[in-house]
Amino acid sequence: MEANRCLTEALGQSGFTQAELAEAVNDYLRSLGRDGTVSDRTVRHWLTGKTRWPHPRQRDALEAVLGRSVGELGFRPPADRRSPARTEDPVHRRNFLTAVTGTTAAVVPLVAARPYAVGTADVIRLRSGLDALTALDASKGGHEALERAALAGASEALGLQKRAASQRIRQRLFGVAANYTASAARSAMDAWESDRAHGHLNRALYLAGMAKDPVAELQVWNLHAMLALHRGEFSQAVHAGQAAQATAVTRRDPLFASLAHARTAIGRSSIGDRQDALRSLGHAEEALAKAGTDESRPSWLAFYGPAELLALASVVRDRTGDSAGAEAASHRALSAIPRHFRRNRALATLQLATAQLHQRDADQACASTAKVFALMRGNALPGRMRSYLGDFHRDLITLAPGSGLVREWEDRYRSEWSQAR
The missing domain is CATH 1.20.930 (Transcription Elongation Factor S-II; Chain A)
Structure with missing residues (x-):
């Protein structure tokens, strides 16, 4: 039994996990009024080559979701059989394919009118737009156009959740809307529009709660801590850092815990609490040392790692009177922060x-x-x-x-x- 390398490659390029591909195929089938029975195990059989020629409806769905023909996806019919005629409306498939794959030209994809219920493919499409905004923010910093684009992405996600195929999809769309709104807040913060940023963050926190998404909640509290520092509200910065520490994701992923402790450390250093600031910084360093490098994490967290913690440590040390230590930390950070x-x-x-x-x-x-x-x-x-x-x-x-x-x-x-x- 030979593994299906073509499908493995297409899966990797699409950004789907095995479970997400199964869900996207099922969403497509349900959009045609058919039962979606594909499971993670089904996808595994496709990838390992155990299933060489899926059911006709599944083949149609795979072509629509991944944007390649079944032959390009590595599937071959048995030698004594011809490929049966398609049972699916080609116009519908083209519309679905455009919706899933035609988003790379725009930072935030536009909504196309689609007759099917909103599913996993839509969530992934919106996330790809969010990733593009995050990359732009990392390069240029926040600005008004980026803020507007982020708010447009949030609006699209909230519009789509009304047609979600399931409660799970609805919650994921609320989470995407929270991420977009947090991105808008960061842009407003970078533009020094603190009141506008504060309003965005309060909205993002509500959306994260609707999503029941602890990662989005931590993102918002992280930005709340940053905004409080910019506004000179140092006690609020500490409280926001502690709220980030209390989110559920910090208990299962030490990288998030490290970031939350680092924000708390900066807040404590800003109010002159040297001992607790250094203690929080130590907790951030300990948590980071335990963090795995192969975990799947959102793109907004890509900035954080050993180099960024050194940059934050420089702030803490400078504010606690150790300017020489701050300079050394800055030099080390700059040698490691990606270009x-x-x-x-x-x-x-x-x-x-x-x-x-x-x-x-x-x-x-x-x-x-x-x-x-x-x-x-x-x-x-x-x-x-x-x-x-x-x-x-x-x-x-x-x-x-x-x-x-x-x-x-x-x-x-x-x-x-x-x-x-």
Whole structure:
């Protein structure tokens, strides 16, 4: 018995798990008024080659869901049989295929009018749009167009849940809507629109509750902790970090627990609670060491790992009076943060400059800020980053009032800084 490599490849490229492929095939069959009886075991038989020629309706559904002919999917009829005529309406199959696969050109897919109940394929399609927004955010930072696109994705998910094929699909669509709304909140936060971000986060928390999705809940509390810090509400940042720690997903995946502890650590360091801040940071490091690297996790969490924890540790150490330790952590973070996380690299570089300035190494700090502008060249600086540069500028003036160094920094960067406003 030879494994079906063509189907394995198509499955990998589609992003489906075996269970999700089974559910998508069943959704398609139900859209035609037929029973959906495909199980995870059925898919396993297809993949292992135990089943070489599925039932005609299943073949039609596989073509529609995966966008390839049964021959391209590695299926062959027995030598003494000819392939039977299709029993399914080709127009319906083309419409379904367009809905499932025709989304790569747009960041957030448009809704096509479809006669069938909304199922797994729709959820996956919407998630692919969310992944595209997440990648854009990592590169450019949040901006108004991204926020609008995220809200459009949330609206689409909520519209589709009214036609969900099952309660499970309805909850998953609520979860996708929560993810999109959280993405909109992050963009508003990056643009320094804190009130708008706060409204989005409250909405996202409601949607995550409707979805009964602890991962979405943690995402929202993580962003609530960040927003509270930006607004100077440091006690609220601690409470939000603790709420993230209390979500169910932290008990089954230590990577989520690590992120929640790290957010709590920053909140505690901001209120001057040095001992508890370092304790929370230690918990974050311990949890991260236990996290597996082969777990399936949402794309919004891709930024978090050893490098990002070092960047967050730099913030904690700088705020607890250990600027030398903060500088060392920033250097280590920058050596490991992936290049495509441009916004995060720029923020980590700015934190490095801040730690250097707090050690009164103003020349080196100013040189480090030059790299911030270089990293973000070609894109407007997000409002949050401009605000942090303003904090750096004020600290620089305090350290060296009226010095030529301050004037040189202003002359060199005021134009770039102002153009980004």
